Amino acid sequence: MAKSEKEKYWTPIIETMPRKEIEELQTKKLIHAVNYAYSNAEHYKKSFKEAGIKPEDVKTIDDFNKLPILYKDEIRERLQQTGDPFGGLLAIDFGEKILNIAASTGTTGVPTVYAYSWHDRQISSEQDSRLKWMKGYRPGDVFFMVGPRWHAYASQLFYAMDAMGLTVLIDCGYPLPFISKKHVMTMKTLKPNVYASPNISLYSIIEAAKSMNEDPRDVFSCCKLIDAGYGDVLTTAVRKRIEKETGIASENIFDSGGIAEPLWYYGDCEFHVGNHCLDDLFYTNVCDLETREPLAKGEKGECVITNLFSESLPIIRWGTEDMTIQDLEKCNCGRTHSRWTLLGRDAFATNIKGTKTFPTEIENALGDIPGFTEYFTILKYKKGPMEILKMKLAVDQTKIKDQEKFVKEVKSALKEKMGVESEIEVVKTIADLPFVGHKVIKVLDLTKEAE
Incomplete structure (x- = not known):
């Protein structure tokens, strides 16, 4: 391999591995991950039994995809019932092998707790080295x-x-x-x-x-x-x-x-066509959010992630609730691992007259309007389809000469590009929007506040 190629990749052989070899490697690691999780984490013993599946039943990727998808709410529920902060997922000794303990941001509810062992940090940092080298x-x-x-x-x-x-x-x-x-x-x-x-x-x-x-x-x-x-x-x-x-x-x-719990992170290359994932360290696929069945290539659905290396908290089929499209074609950069186009978290989608609308669609519709920023909160004011899109919007005041004219331009763009009527409230600063951690809350559910 030429020197320029060596400089292009952090791990050339792995990053350019043929898809068939990637899938063979994933199958071997999935079988190991299933057996490890079942043998060491209480949650999987229970969930596998309830699903009528034994570890020895998993011999192929198709077999693996029959396992139940795990969601944050299950971990939160177990925390409420037992007081176990790890929700039955911890697979190593708490006192001897854990290096770090941290929590998620809590974007969709009570933060979930996860842990690193020394092994986990070494492998996950290898993931980051590859992604950063790529950039x-x-x-x-x-x-x-x-x-x-x-x-x-x-x-x-x-x-x-x-x-x-x-x-x-x-x-x-x-x-x-x-x-x-x-x-x-x-x-x-x-x-x-x-x-x-x-x-x-x-x-x-x-x-x-x-x-x-x-x-x-x-x-x-x-x-x-x-x-x-x-x-x-x-x-x-x-x-x-x-x-x-x-x-x-x-x-x-x-x-x-990325997604904190499975230690799954991503990034784009110089071609900026989807975000790269490391398929030798993770198995990811797209599933229907309602039926939870795997979807065909190119279809829009939920990103489901399995960590293939975690020692401390094995993550088997983690439901991210993020709507995505997966691309398995070789990238122009030469990398052969999957790429993802992320549309947004399903919880952040709003139903306007029967059409699911993501904040990213709003950003792209309004992005060329001077003074617009991506910091806004959509107000969910009723259950079921809403007739009007209601938003609170933080703006760049230095680029707005006439606020009334700005609001009219925003409403016109939403009507023209997305076909929705809207009510827009401009707030004084970004601090006037609701936050969770370091993130602006994209959808504020007012129906829960009214209950």
């Missing part, structure tokens, strides 16, 4: 990650950066005005060439720079790439906004994200 991270780069360090992802991320030979700038990631001003100073003085953070932290730095009479484009001029997303889908509209604000070309703005 252009290289030894000697100066890396500035502004994000919530309480999240377990931080553990594997920084471990991966050490393995890759990067210099890491460590700081608090909360998007508070005085902290964001400190981040601006860090950018200007230490000049990291790789910046990564959730979108909200990135925008907070941009606004802090403006308040300090600094041009954000000058602040980010030291960067060769921006790694964004981390909890928010990086839509085309968002990518364009980041490019305009920072001066970083859109082809050098990358998407990152």
Whole structure:
């Protein structure tokens, strides 16, 4: 293999493995994962028995897909019943082998608790090394990650950066005005060439720079790439906004994200056509959200994930409730593992006149309107189909001369591009929107508040 090819991939042989070999490897690992989970985690002994399935029944991927899908609510229910924070999933000794314990953000309810062993962190950080290398991270780069360090992802991320030979700038990631001003100073003085953070932290730095009479484009001029997303889908509209604000070309703005419980993370390559997954470490497929049956290639459905390496908390068929489309075709970058187009969490979809509408569709419909931001909350004001889309929207006031005209333009675009009538309330700041952790709540269910 030519030197340029070696430099292109972190693990060339694995990342370009033929699909047939990937699926053979997945089958072997799935059989092992099923036996390990059944032998060591109380939850799977119970759920397999209830489903009438024994570990020895699983010999193929089709057999595996007959196992029940596991959802967060089952873990939460077991916590309520038994007090077990791991919901019967813990498969190793609590005191001796666990390295880290953390919790999810709690986007859809009570946060779920998960754990790393040393083995888990080593493998999961290998996942991150591959994904970051794909985006252009290289030894000697100066890396500035502004994000919530309480999240377990931080553990594997920084471990991966050490393995890759990067210099890491460590700081608090909360998007508070005085902290964001400190981040601006860090950018200007230490000049990291790789910046990564959730979108909200990135925008907070941009606004802090403006308040300090600094041009954000000058602040980010030291960067060769921006790694964004981390909890928010990086839509085309968002990518364009980041490019305009920072001066970083859109082809050098990358998407990152994942699902905390199965330690599954993803990212896009330089072609930006779907987010890459590591199929030697995970088995993923798309299922119908109602029937829970696997769907055919290219169909839209729920992303279901199985971790093929976890020692501490085996995750077998984790239902993410994220609506996705899977692509198994070889990418133009040469990688052969699956790619995913994420549409959004099903819980964030709203039913407008019988049509399921995702926040990402709204972002792309409104993204070209000056002053629009992806920070908005949809109000679910009734059960069942709603006649009108009601939203609270945080905007970039510096780009809006006439707020009434702006609202009319938003309503017109929603009507023209999505066929929906709307009521729009512009809030003063993003802080006026409801939050969970570091994320804006995309759909606020007012029907629950009324109960």
